[in-house]
Amino acid sequence: MSDTNTLSHEICGILRDEILLQRYRSGERFPSERDLASRFDASRGAVREALSQLDQMGLIRSQPGGARIQSIDSASIAILGPLMVLNEFPDAELVDQFLQTFAALTSLSIKGAIEKADEAQLIQMTKMVVEMSRYANDFETMQPRMSLFHELISNITDNLVVRLIGNDLKAQFVEGMMQSGIKPMMNELSLEGFFKKLEISISKKDGAMAADAFDQHFEELRRATKLAIQTREQELSLKTA
Amino acid sequence: MSDTNTLSHEICGILRDEILLQRYRSGERFPSERDLASRFDASRGAVREALSQLDQMGLIRSQPGGARIQSIDSASIAILGPLMVLNEFPDAELVDQFLQTFAALTSLSIKGAIEKADEAQLIQMTKMVVEMSRYANDFETMQPRMSLFHELISNITDNLVVRLIGNDLKAQFVEGMMQSGIKPMMNELSLEGFFKKLEISISKKDGAMAADAFDQHFEELRRATKLAIQTREQELSLKTA
DNA sequence: CCGACCAAATTGGTCAGACCAAATATTAGC
DNA sequence: GCTAATATTTGGTCTGACCAATTTGGTCGG
Known part of the structure; x- marks a missing residue:
């Protein structure tokens, strides 16, 4: 779409592929923002943006208490x-x-x-x-x-x-x-x-x-x-x- | 998609509709994050997330120096x-x-x-x-x-x-x-x-x-x-x- | 052992302020 | 008027803090 060299896009791409490779089960809770920030050595803000992108692709559903993996069937064609x-x-x-x-x-x-x-x-x-x-x-x-x-x-x-x-x-x-x-x-x-x-x-x-x-x-x-x-x-x- | 009661989703919806109502011309620079944060009485973080959503819809293109309005033809079907x-x-x-x-x-x-x-x-x-x-x-x-x-x-x-x-x-x-x-x-x-x-x-x-x-x-x-x-x-x- | 309840811990959502790289606007010189 | 240099603005990211919502773990009663 735009400046896809950003850290959030990079993180999003990695997580997207993990999801598409079925590293997580549908309904399972996704790693927390704080854990992902630590894993990627990034700020929570960058991770939040990446998760927001995944959410908009329909791959996860963000909610208080932790994001959940969604079924591929509800994903957007962007995947x-x-x-x-x-x-x-x-x-x-x-x-x-x-x-x-x-x-x-x-x-x-x-x-x-x-x-x-x-x-x-x-x-x-x-x-x-x-x-x-x-x-x-x-x-x-x-x-x-x-x-x-x-x-x-x-x-x-x-x-x-x-x-x-x-x-x-x-x-x-x-x-x-x-x-x-x-x-x-x-x-x-x-x-x-x-x-x-x-x-x-x-x-x-x-x-x-x-x-x-x-x-x-x-x-x-x-x-x-x-x-x-x-x-x-x-x-x-x-x-x- | 998910918890769409969030501030960023609200801001995104308002801006999306303004764009769809053609309040801005294709190629025009979009208001800055700081201006929008002031306009919506929100933090820059919430505005950034809203803009990231608009970017992913293909309505704007985020880049240093200011986001630009995109042609509707390049938008995602989410609009x-x-x-x-x-x-x-x-x-x-x-x-x-x-x-x-x-x-x-x-x-x-x-x-x-x-x-x-x-x-x-x-x-x-x-x-x-x-x-x-x-x-x-x-x-x-x-x-x-x-x-x-x-x-x-x-x-x-x-x-x-x-x-x-x-x-x-x-x-x-x-x-x-x-x-x-x-x-x-x-x-x-x-x-x-x-x-x-x-x-x-x-x-x-x-x-x-x-x-x-x-x-x-x-x-x-x-x-x-x-x-x-x-x-x-x-x-x-x-x-x- | 199981279910209900409650407190503590964890998590997302948002904020403010700071800093740096990239783009844009302004100014100065020719 | 044009070009280059400088200043300003803007996006991208960081840190630390706080609050609301959810999850987890412990305790109690049947």
């Missing part, structure tokens, strides 16, 4: 990025859940955008899709253009709820993937098919068709990402042996 | 509930966006649940749908059962990303609606049709059909909620005149 990269390589299942959720939200957005777009916007959308399709064989050059396309869609749809979720999830997801060096290799033919279908659906103003195109696109992305993670795991296993 | 009830009656557009987002996430969940459910779970789902359909004419009795159904779906699908989003959004949405006393009146025939279609889709293990049933259900809920808000607005207008 998903850290949860994804808790171990040596990303949690493949959680990564897949991210992608499924992106797909669902994108489906909603593209339908809304095609419904709401004026002629100029539809033309712009088509232009961007054509531009992107030139890079079906170059994922890294295509990706920033895809992001711009998503932004355009989001602006046309103008659904704040979806935007805030999408921004938050994407930031965490992208950071986690970069951190672990996972790069999915998309199938070129699949990508070309996607762009073609998307272009047609826009010209026909067929939101359902566009949504279907994106669904297929995300299925391919899920496949490619799963493969990339497996490959990475195997590399790491060979390295250890 | 959506408060944003919804900023004024006398809920923001109808935002309420609708909530419902659209619930629909998209539910669609994903029901498809996943039908795909993953074993026989016992399918039977349980069917039972719950039949139980619910008995209350098609009594929204308030039906609603808790619908919540349980959603929980079952969520448990079967087991997508943590969707669960955390759903839990957070739902908590904020329900609180906002209760606070404003808005109660949508669902069309009984529509509800009955929904339950029937849902029951059939489960027995056929047809996830797409179930998703379609929920889409239609949410369309009806959107219509009913929009009407309820309009009715409320008109009541309040008459009251003022």
Whole structure:
């Protein structure tokens, strides 16, 4: 969020990961502020701020008599990025859940955008899709253009709820993937098919068709990402042996 | 989240609402901790905690030299509930966006649940749908059962990303609606049709059909909620005149 | 042995004052 | 008017203190 070099953020990160690693049981009392201040050789004020952050993430519940560990189910989505990269390589299942959720939200957005777009916007959308399709064989050059396309869609749809979720999830997801060096290799033919279908659906103003195109696109992305993670795991296993 | 009767939470809530009411421009410097401590007749420690909360919501960016106001686009979904009830009656557009987002996430969940459910779970789902359909004419009795159904779906699908989003959004949405006393009146025939279609889709293990049933259900809920808000607005207008 | 009750200890919530690093505002010089 | 130096402001953190709320441990009675 902001100046995350502060002591309280550092303490929060360490405690967050301990909680996510299940070092504490749900309902258990968390160490006291005074104990944590001693453990981290910090002031109680810095520890209080760290605990307030954990509280706001839903990981603990602060109350007089001592904070309690909360169930992960009541946590905020802010924990998903850290949860994804808790171990040596990303949690493949959680990564897949991210992608499924992106797909669902994108489906909603593209339908809304095609419904709401004026002629100029539809033309712009088509232009961007054509531009992107030139890079079906170059994922890294295509990706920033895809992001711009998503932004355009989001602006046309103008659904704040979806935007805030999408921004938050994407930031965490992208950071986690970069951190672990996972790069999915998309199938070129699949990508070309996607762009073609998307272009047609826009010209026909067929939101359902566009949504279907994106669904297929995300299925391919899920496949490619799963493969990339497996490959990475195997590399790491060979390295250890 | 937790003990929200604390001074820091109170201060945070007041400042959050001022920000959401656009009392400050994006990029502008926020009042200093010392000024805010004076304004609220509180210690700097309590103010610091409040600002840390605002920072974590993405509403401000704390840094030496003074915190800066951030664009709403970078905020966390935790602001959506408060944003919804900023004024006398809920923001109808935002309420609708909530419902659209619930629909998209539910669609994903029901498809996943039908795909993953074993026989016992399918039977349980069917039972719950039949139980619910008995209350098609009594929204308030039906609603808790619908919540349980959603929980079952969520448990079967087991997508943590969707669960955390759903839990957070739902908590904020329900609180906002209760606070404003808005109660949508669902069309009984529509509800009955929904339950029937849902029951059939489960027995056929047809996830797409179930998703379609929920889409239609949410369309009806959107219509009913929009009407309820309009009715409320008109009541309040008459009251003022 | 178990449950109820009470006192002591522990814990969170907040305060005031101090100090240092980083950013901002002001002033002086060209 | 522009730039650099200086002063001021601001955030980040610390220490020690106090009060309200919760937890713990001990005692007593059934």
